[in-house]
Amino acid sequence: MDDTDLLDILGDGAHGYFAGGAGDEITLRANETSWSQVRLAPRVLVDVSERDPSVTLLGKQRPSPIVVAPMAYQKHVCPDGELASARGAARTGSGYVLSSQTTTAPTVVGPEVSDPWFQLYVFRDRQVSLDLVAQARESGYEALVLTVDFPVAGWRERDKRTGFRVEHPVALNLDGPPLTTEELFALHDPSLTWDDIGAFAEAAGMPLLLKGVLRPDDAERAVDAGAAGIIVSNHGGRQLDTVLTGAEALPPIVDAVAGRADVLVDGGIRRGWDVAKALALGADAALVGRPVLWGMARGGEEGAVAVLEQLHAELDSTLALLGVPNARDLDRGALVSQV
Ligand SMILES: Cc1cc2nc3c(=O)[nH]c(=O)nc-3n(C[C@H](O)[C@H](O)[C@H](O)COP(=O)(O)O)c2cc1C
Numbered sequence: 218m219d220d221t222d223l224l225d226i227l228g229d230g231a232h233g234y235f236a237g238g239a240g241d242e243i244t245l246r247a248n249e250t251s252w253s254q255v256r257l258a259p260r261v262l263v264d265v266s267e268r269d270p271s272v273t274l275l276g277k278q279r280p281s282p283i284v285v286a287p288m289a290y291q292k293h294v295c296p297d298g299e300l301a302s303a304r305g306a307a308r309t310g311s312g313y314v315l316s317s318q319t320t321t322a323p324t325v326v327g328p329e330v331s332d333p334w335f336q337l338y339v340f341r342d343r344q345v346s347l348d349l350v351a352q353a354r355e356s357g358y359e360a361l362v363l364t365v366d367f368p369v370a371g372w373r374e375r376d377k378r379t380g381f382r383v384e385h386p387v388a389l390n391l392d393g394p395p396l397t398t399e400e401l402f403a404l405h406d407p408s409l410t411w412d413d414i415g416a417f418a419e420a421a422g423m424p425l426l427l428k429g430v431l432r433p434d435d436a437e438r439a440v441d442a443g444a445a446g447i448i449v450s451n452h453g454g455r456q457l458d459t460v461l462t463g464a465e466a467l468p469p470i471v472d473a474v475a476g477r478a479d480v481l482v483d484g485g486i487r488r489g490w491d492v493a494k495a496l497a498l499g500a501d502a503a504l505v506g507r508p509v510l511w512g513m514a515r516g517g518e519e520g521a522v523a524v525l526e527q528l529h530a531e532l533d534s535t536l537a538l539l540g541v542p543n544a545r546d547l548d549r550g551a552l553v554s555q556v
């Protein structure tokens with residue numbers, strides 16, 4: 218996809234922050250290529266005249282397996298910020314996760330989309346995080362996504378070069394001039410451990426998902442700690458460079474979890490057939506990040522809708538051509554290694 222216009226639209230600082238990854242950006246690139254290396258094995262002569270992309274998530278039927286990933290500071294992408302992405306999700310039947318680094322209040326975004334989830338970071342001032350949990354619960358969010366792959370920020374050379382400064386996330390109630398990403402990231406609590414997860418699960422009062430898990434043993438520990446779901450993710454290649462990709466990490470995690478919790482995946486999902494591959498490898502849903510931001514940068518809410526509509530149309534085409542008309546029937550039998 219030609220994205221040379223994005224640098225002009227966003228400028229060097231914002232473009233570097235939103236598009237960039239950690240280190241040499243090896244994982245950032247691998248995220249996309251590893252989906253393209255998973256090969257589909259279509260079945261022929263199947264009646265595909267009716268297709269159904271719906272899936273079950275947290276015990277509830279959802280119209281789509283596509284979920285908009287939590288992403289920070291969206292007013293730097295387009296003036297409507299998180300309202301544009303949330304409305305895009307609502308208009309296309311996609312799921313939606315609001316970042317705790319939102320530039321639009323959770324109370325304002327929540328009513329725009331059905332069954333939104335709220336993503337949480339744990340700050341050094343734990344009360345700030347607990348207040349956010351209470352706010353999410355009172356605003357009707359369906360689930361809490363606790364991101365666990367950010368004890369410290371990744372080594373992000375683009376941000377170091379540009380010194381990009383961020384409009385304050387509304388949920389943090391900060392005064393004063395905009396901060397650099399490094400200053401904001403320093404608010405994180407690097408001492409968070411498994412011992413703390415139970416307390417957050419209890420405070421949540423709603424299903425808890427852990428986002429940023431890449432190992433089967435950690436996934437099992439998350440389930441034992443009470444997680445209702447796991448999001449297999451390397452944070453879009455923005456944390457530790459050269460780690461494994463979502464496509465690589467997913468199958469052993471699905472096997473380890475063995476149906477005891479929902480498993481979602483993200484990183485580099487760019488096409489509807491990537492979504493189908495994620496489901497075939499055992500995911501219950503797939504999150505999409507940057508493509509939604511690029512739609513917003515080009516066309517605000519309409520741009521987000523266009524990106525999500527295209528992903529859904531590609532998924533529909535994949536279900537038909539693969540000979541698996543119902544997304545919930547996708548399994549490893551649809552992949553080359555199983556033929
Ligand atoms: C600009 C940007 C900001 C992000 N902010 C958050 C965040 O606030 N919380 C979080 O859990 N993940 C955050 N992520 C990670 C995404 O939720 C997701 O894991 C990743 O973007 C998926 O990869 P993709 O962009 O290749 O689709 C962010 C990603 C990007 C690109």
Ligand SMILES: CCCCCCC(=O)C(=O)O
Pocket residue numbers: 289318338367401402403404405452455
């Ligand atoms: C306390 C600020 C943390 C913001 C992290 C946003 C993010 O996840 C990312 O940039 O990646």
